[in-house]
Amino acid sequence: MSFFLVFLAIVLIGATVLIGTDLGAGMLRRKRGRAPLARDGFNDGFDEPVASLPPVLLPDDAKPADVDHVRFALGLRGYRMDQVDQVLDDLRDQLAARNAEIESLRQQLSARAEPLAAVEQPAAQLARAEQPAAEDRT
Numbered sequence: 001m002s003f004f005l006v007f008l009a010i011v012l013i014g015a016t017v018l019i020g021t022d023l024g025a026g027m028l029r030r031k032r033g034r035a036p037l038a039r040d041g042f043n044d045g046f047d048e049p050v051a052s053l054p055p056v057l058l059p060d061d062a063k064p065a066d067v068d069h070v071r072f073a074l075g076l077r078g079y080r081m082d083q084v085d086q087v088l089d090d091l092r093d094q095l096a097a098r099n100a101e102i103e104s105l106r107q108q109l110s111a112r113a114e115p116l117a118a119v120e121q122p123a124a125q126l127a128r129a130e131q132p133a134a135e136d137r138t
Contacts, residue, residue, distance in 0.1 A: 021128065031038075040128055055083065055086055056070060056071070056072055056083045056086065056087055057090070058087060058090045058091065058094075059085070060094075061094075062090070062091065062094055067091075070087055072087075074135075
């Protein structure tokens with residue numbers, strides 16, 4: 001019986017030393033490094049945490065004052081990253097939509113300006129040609 005207790009004590013001391021030193025941590029790191037990669041990083045075996053707070057949302061047509069009023073919940077190390085990421089994604093989408101609308105309006109404006117410029121150019125030439133003729137009469 002005493003042999004078993006001595007053997008158990010040696011095993012426990014060895015396990016404690018192995019876990020407490022960098023040797024044990026290095027073995028664990030190498031083992032994790034061989035883990036298959038998930039779609040967004042390595043899979044550590046834990047599920048994504050479920051948000052317990054309501055999402056922070058911006059209106060569809062956000063204005064600068066709306067961004068000033070956004071408040072995020074505090075997490076362990078600062079703001080909740082999921083809330084900040086959601087707001088930034090919404091802002092990105094709204095900015096992309098506005099940029100696309102501005103570009104389409106610029107194209108429409110340039111398309112309407114080309115025929116107008118073609119009509120104005122001969123009219124300007126005609127006005128210049130009539131101007132010396134009117135000066136000769138006086």
